[in-house]
Amino acid sequence: MGAPERLHALYERLVDIYGPQRWWPAKTSLEVVIGAYLTQNTAWRSVERSIENLEAHGLLTIEGLRGVAEDELRELIRPSGFMIRKAAAIKAFISFLDELYDGSLEKLSEESSEVARERLLALPGVGPETADAILLYALGHPAMVVDEYLKRVTTRHGLLPPSSKYAEIQRLAVAAFENDQPSTLRLHFGEFHAVIVEVGKRHCGRIPRCEGCPLAFDLPKRLSNSTRNSVASTPTA
DNA sequence: CGCCAGGCCGTGT
């Protein structure tokens, strides 16, 4: 069985264990976008605090974020950290939306996936993961989101070399769903990222422990009974 | 205390 099939098998098991996640955890598409910015290298619990602050001040709207002073925005998102960069980035996104899409996420979602991704990546504070998360969960495109946890899962299971970059991991993850109906890709991608984060938060620390991980069954022996920080050095091609 | 968290960016090789 090749790497894509093995990754798909891991996905199926995670779905069996954790059930439907219904990600992204947000009430509106704008909240998805804001959450995507705020969660960068930040615990989700901290993001929730910031979202609550914005909500309490009635700023979880385009108009609200357009009108708020940047220094006040910083204070409200303080719990998420990196507040100076993140406040500037959120402001830049609102300006981008205003200038090119009449301040409408709906209109942005009518843009092609390729053009939208390129334009998102050109914004400050938006890298490949944030762009793909917005494409998938806010704009409705079948974009595969790659995060640190997916990198850890794929490399530790020997599906990819540890040196793999975003695009390579993404190719593998997309290939894992190549036998599924195209019309179901968006839902699968959404649930895939969700269960990866779920298992990642619980079991995929920087130093591989893999204790109690439901996926530990398929780990290469070198990793399955090891608490050292070594990683498989000769992955299967 | 020290490490970590659902990344991204500027700088140096």
Place this chain on the structure above:
DNA sequence: ACACGGCATGGC
């Protein structure tokens, strides 16, 4: 093209 440190805060 990479590797690396900085960015800010809160939880454990």
